[in-house]
Amino acid sequence: MTVPALETRVLCKQFGALKVTNEVSLRLKAGGRHALIGPNGAGKSTLINLLTGVLAPTSGSILLEGAPINRLTTDQRVALGLGRTFQINALFPHLSPLESIMLAVARRNGRLGRPLQALHRETDVTDEAFALACSVGLGRDCLRPTTELAYGRQRLLEIALALAGRPRVLLLDEPAAGVPASESFELMQAIEALPHDVAILFIEHDMDLVFRFAHTITVLVAGSVLCEGPPGQIARDPEVRRVYLGVAGD
Numbered sequence: 001m002t003v004p005a006l007e008t009r010v011l012c013k014q015f016g017a018l019k020v021t022n023e024v025s026l027r028l029k030a031g032g033r034h035a036l037i038g039p040n041g042a043g044k045s046t047l048i049n050l051l052t053g054v055l056a057p058t059s060g061s062i063l064l065e066g067a068p069i070n071r072l073t074t075d076q077r078v079a080l081g082l083g084r085t086f087q088i089n090a091l092f093p094h095l096s097p098l099e100s101i102m103l104a105v106a107r108r109n110g111r112l113g114r115p116l117q118a119l120h121r122e123t124d125v126t127d128e129a130f131a132l133a134c135s136v137g138l139g140r141d142c143l144r145p146t147t148e149l150a151y152g153r154q155r156l157l158e159i160a161l162a163l164a165g166r167p168r169v170l171l172l173d174e175p176a177a178g179v180p181a182s183e184s185f186e187l188m189q190a191i192e193a194l195p196h197d198v199a200i201l202f203i204e205h206d207m208d209l210v211f212r213f214a215h216t217i218t219v220l221v222a223g224s225v226l227c228e229g230p231p232g233q234i235a236r237d238p239e240v241r242r243v244y245l246g247v248a249g250d
């Protein structure tokens, strides 16, 4: 059996008496597109924070490609290939996407202190940045100021910045949050089409996007895994429909 890209084993997190993550065992397959869904307060963000090292688990373990990472710092986890994006937009508005990605590439290869003009002359950096921009569909926009990009395309730039760290696993916290419906399909299409050597775990509230783009889904309720499986199976699960999809007005 192949080693999962990312795995949790009976992972628990308590805040005082409150069990926010309750014996969560989850497997993200290599190259998977795995959605984490659940009602508000189910513990989705907490789980992402445990995976990235922002929070320490109360018990249980986290494995990245089979190696335990519980005791590692966030930076060490990133260096081992665990990338993430955030719900908030934290881009340099006046740089072009190409320049922002160049800085992210330079950061990864230890050349962050170099001025941007100098990086423009380093063809290995510019070539890699351009390839990354193209990989998320930003090739034609890569020289425009970031502020001119539609919001969905700014989210794609955030993903390209995370990819510059060469992650094996990418955690996306609500990639389509705040993105107009007219752009969210294209955004998720680009995410689904990312190189398949990167496994993706994403939180998303928009069920149309989840059921269209996820290959597997884990449903969290009150900190526990209610069920896990391919979209068709999750959509038919009576318990999911009762506690979640029904609530969402399905």
Ligand SMILES: Nc1ncnc2c1ncn2[C@@H]1O[C@H](COP(=O)(O)OP(=O)(O)OP(=O)(O)O)[C@@H](O)[C@H]1O
Pocket: 015, 018, 020, 038, 039, 040, 041, 042, 043, 044, 045, 046, 047
């Ligand atoms: N630092 C904290 N101290 C105490 N309780 C917390 C803390 N962080 C989160 N919680 C509680 O943990 C539960 C899960 O929160 P979390 O934000 O992980 O849920 P979520 O599924 O991401 O929700 P949403 O979909 O609304 O973002 C909530 O009841 C929340 O109030």
